[in-house]
Amino acid sequence: MTTQNCQQVREHVLGFMGSLPGPGQDKDEEVVQRADGVREFGRQWLVHKDEDGASLSASLSDRDDVIEFGLLAREGDTAINILHATLVLDEDEILLNVLSEAHTDFNFDARLNADRLTRLQETLQFYAAHLAAWGSAPSTAKH
Structure with a gap:
């Protein structure tokens, strides 16, 4: 069971992520509804891939009171961690x-x-900006 403070932060993150383009909840892997109402899931998707093989993949998961989200760019054989965020929602x-x-x-x-989210909000905005920049680029991949 998570505290009210943790639940407010979870709702903030998942609400923000839900406003962004992505595969939608129908693409969640292994969804589990906990007794406290928290919906645990994992999601990964290809945001962009061009003719030269450059790509951006995104991920979002909420399991065991740990929310993770990230962006991974690939250029040929090189992978670049654009962002990986881990949010641990502990009782304390x-x-x-x-x-x-x-x-x-x-x-x-x-x-x-719940009252001090500046660094989290900056991270979410950074994620959204990169998702939008890559997602709006021409793509040859089928999503």
């Missing part, structure tokens, strides 16, 4: 760990609460 605290090979400003750890 909410921890955010963010890693990025592409943007060093997004390498940090932060403690959050």
